[in-house]
Amino acid sequence: MSNIVELENGHGVNADDSGEEEPKNYLTNGFGLKSWLLTLDHKRIGILYMLSITFMFLMGGVFALLIRLELLTPQADIFTGDSYNKLFTLHGVTMVWFFLIPSIPTVLGNFLLPLMIGAKDLAFPRINLMSWYIYIIGSVFLFYVVLAGGVDTGWTFYTPYSTNSSNTHVISTTLGLFIVGFSSILTGLNFIVTVHRMRAPGMTWFRLPLFIWSIYATSIIMILATPVLAVTLVLVTVERALRIGIFDPGLGGDPLLFQHLFWFYSHPAVYIMILPGMGVVSELIAAFSRKRVFGYKFVAGASMAIALIGFVVWGHHMFVTGLSLYAALTFSILSFLVSIPSGIKVFNWTATLYKGSISFDAPMLYALGFIGLFTIGGLTGLFLAALGLDRHIHDTYFVIAHFHYIMVGGMVLAYFGGLHYWWPKISGRMYPEGWAKLSALIVFIGFNLTFFPQFILGYMGMPRRYHAYAPEFQVLNVLSTAGSSILGVGILFPLTYMLASFKYGKIASANPWKAKGLEWETTSPPPTENFPEVPIVTEEAYNYPSQKPTRIVARREPEIV
Amino acid sequence: MSSHSTAMHQHQFADAKQQIEASMLGMWIFLMTELLLFGGLFAGYVVYRSAYPEAFAFGSSKLEWPLAAANTIILIVSSLTMVLAVYGAQVNSRAMLVGFLLLTILFGAAFLGLKVVEYHAHWIHHEVPGFGFRTDWEAPVQMFFLIYFMLTGIHAIHMIVGIGLVSYIIYKGYKRTYSPAYHTPVEIVGLYWHFVDIAWVFLFPLLYLVGAHFGVGE
Numbered sequence: 001m002s003n004i005v006e007l008e009n010g011h012g013v014n015a016d017d018s019g020e021e022e023p024k025n026y027l028t029n030g031f032g033l034k035s036w037l038l039t040l041d042h043k044r045i046g047i048l049y050m051l052s053i054t055f056m057f058l059m060g061g062v063f064a065l066l067i068r069l070e071l072l073t074p075q076a077d078i079f080t081g082d083s084y085n086k087l088f089t090l091h092g093v094t095m096v097w098f099f100l101i102p103s104i105p106t107v108l109g110n111f112l113l114p115l116m117i118g119a120k121d122l123a124f125p126r127i128n129l130m131s132w133y134i135y136i137i138g139s140v141f142l143f144y145v146v147l148a149g150g151v152d153t154g155w156t157f158y159t160p161y162s163t164n165s166s167n168t169h170v171i172s173t174t175l176g177l178f179i180v181g182f183s184s185i186l187t188g189l190n191f192i193v194t195v196h197r198m199r200a201p202g203m204t205w206f207r208l209p210l211f212i213w214s215i216y217a218t219s220i221i222m223i224l225a226t227p228v229l230a231v232t233l234v235l236v237t238v239e240r241a242l243r244i245g246i247f248d249p250g251l252g253g254d255p256l257l258f259q260h261l262f263w264f265y266s267h268p269a270v271y272i273m274i275l276p277g278m279g280v281v282s283e284l285i286a287a288f289s290r291k292r293v294f295g296y297k298f299v300a301g302a303s304m305a306i307a308l309i310g311f312v313v314w315g316h317h318m319f320v321t322g323l324s325l326y327a328a329l330t331f332s333i334l335s336f337l338v339s340i341p342s343g344i345k346v347f348n349w350t351a352t353l354y355k356g357s358i359s360f361d362a363p364m365l366y367a368l369g370f371i372g373l374f375t376i377g378g379l380t381g382l383f384l385a386a387l388g389l390d391r392h393i394h395d396t397y398f399v400i401a402h403f404h405y406i407m408v409g410g411m412v413l414a415y416f417g418g419l420h421y422w423w424p425k426i427s428g429r430m431y432p433e434g435w436a437k438l439s440a441l442i443v444f445i446g447f448n449l450t451f452f453p454q455f456i457l458g459y460m461g462m463p464r465r466y467h468a469y470a471p472e473f474q475v476l477n478v479l480s481t482a483g484s485s486i487l488g489v490g491i492l493f494p495l496t497y498m499l500a501s502f503k504y505g506k507i508a509s510a511n512p513w514k515a516k517g518l519e520w521e522t523t524s525p526p527p528t529e530n531f532p533e534v535p536i537v538t539e540e541a542y543n544y545p546s547q548k549p550t551r552i553v554a555r556r557e558p559e560i561v
Numbered sequence: 562m563s564s565h566s567t568a569m570h571q572h573q574f575a576d577a578k579q580q581i582e583a584s585m586l587g588m589w590i591f592l593m594t595e596l597l598l599f600g601g602l603f604a605g606y607v608v609y610r611s612a613y614p615e616a617f618a619f620g621s622s623k624l625e626w627p628l629a630a631a632n633t634i635i636l637i638v639s640s641l642t643m644v645l646a647v648y649g650a651q652v653n654s655r656a657m658l659v660g661f662l663l664l665t666i667l668f669g670a671a672f673l674g675l676k677v678v679e680y681h682a683h684w685i686h687h688e689v690p691g692f693g694f695r696t697d698w699e700a701p702v703q704m705f706f707l708i709y710f711m712l713t714g715i716h717a718i719h720m721i722v723g724i725g726l727v728s729y730i731i732y733k734g735y736k737r738t739y740s741p742a743y744h745t746p747v748e749i750v751g752l753y754w755h756f757v758d759i760a761w762v763f764l765f766p767l768l769y770l771v772g773a774h775f776g777v778g779e
Contacts, residue, residue, distance in 0.1 A: 121573035123583040189590045197583045227594045231601035242691025244707055246605065252700040257608050261601055
């Protein structure tokens, strides 16, 4: 659009002087690769992340489809055992570190955090851009590993296999993850400082949208847990490169030390993955019930409680390693405890829906799907936290089903729901509602068909990470693979129509959902500086007009309204 | 000071005060992540020392504690010069700021120099794990040395980064970038330097003063 002339007040007019004014928004404020690759605007950085993690999501998805393809038959027919090991490792590594952990924080968090608190940008825009470049550098390591022959240790890198026996590209992977961890740390640091120091006047802590509380809790986990992973990966790298025993029992090392260090990070990491999704769901439920979230302070507190308690349950990944009975009991009890704040959220969301003015737009379908599927995933986590039961279902498909219900049924649905909800704000366009509803349905059906059979498979004893299995498991595996192809289709739809909406989508108004929240009080898309004037906050979050009661619900005088 | 309201600040901040507070909070949070980073290694130290107490005492006795003690003093003095440098910025004295920062680098370099001497001694005595570690010592002693090298090595890397940061501050300070109203970079580099100093204060006794090798034990 080079025929737009810049005027010094930031507005543009057509060069033919037709008098048409086109106020600049963050998308039109500068064109060309440099303006994007050197941007300091948190909204543009959010878009950069969105493009990167979409690619990674698709790559991780391809590995998943290949896994499901092999599992159509009980025998190994497409891949050797070694290749299959590489597939599930790369699937896990890609999805965990290059999709799930960054997704909502770096895409929606980056875009929305300053908007929701009434700030012009994050506290440290240059660090924000740097964290994206660090992510890209980490991705380059991953691409190298994929192209050079893969890594086969599982995303968990258990020793001594990863340090001693594996002859795949372990070090390149650990280095790539070491690097990408700093992207996490810097993002979390930026978010924490921004929430503490840059809220608009009147935006007190308890007026913050619950999405911000979730992102804040996530950021705390990011900065405290990720350094431990960093140093653990360094130790694995050193041991493998120099062939000395830190975790090698042959040299006096302790392989369980690796597991403790690894899970000390990786358990909180799963809360990094799910908390932002919960934050999105709070926003969606409120907006599409036109009602304030029930028990706001409890939901906010639950986010912090999940972050805190999440740090002391890591041992539940190690119940079969010969932990002392007392350690196992402690971890089991704490794991039950950590489910309580999640349960509080589910109850409060449900109470928010009650007597709300519900509309079933696509984001709401995703949010409702989240509540159901996350509940199933969470409850099955309790099965796993029970010591006796875990003996039977550890390392089976039950575990896989459990965490996919949370990560895909929960997180991915929340991410899609959030993308749809804030799409008008991000792009200035509406997505096609009919296609979106259809996609949500396809995703829901495909997801459940893929992963529900896996609960049964696990319970029946099918181990995870096996490319060949006993013939009696075949029917359920075939159902699961069929589901995965449906899920894949369902995921491709939004990719297509979101992109197409830039050309064909209806132009969005500032607040197409008539929702509460500072992000809706600026244009769609917002100008680069977010708000023409610093907003002053005077009301509570989700300050929807309250419903008048339509009938007397108790034997007392009716309220005079 | 009225200059706060007109002091320069980056566009995302409402005023200079907000920028200063954000920068300080940011550095404190970053130092917390560093604490967790070293913490992972300390956890490994705790696990292996409780598993092999004699090997750790033996390995520790082979370290040159006088050199390390000197290094401890050097680092503590360097923290003093860093504080004085920050003071120099606060009172608008370029001479004090640049002078004390140069001294800080001097002490930092001295620290690294002594570490090089130590490491070299270990090298020629085949006491570096993974590079032909001497076979007349038991395996757990190699574990001690591995943890020693990892801890002091990662610490040394942080020192090198710190010297780089201080050099940058010297350059900017010499160009009169800093003033009493704006010297946050000096303060946050100072915080980083103090953290690296404190990390060493923990490393020193844990690595060098283990066991009874002041004439009481072996």
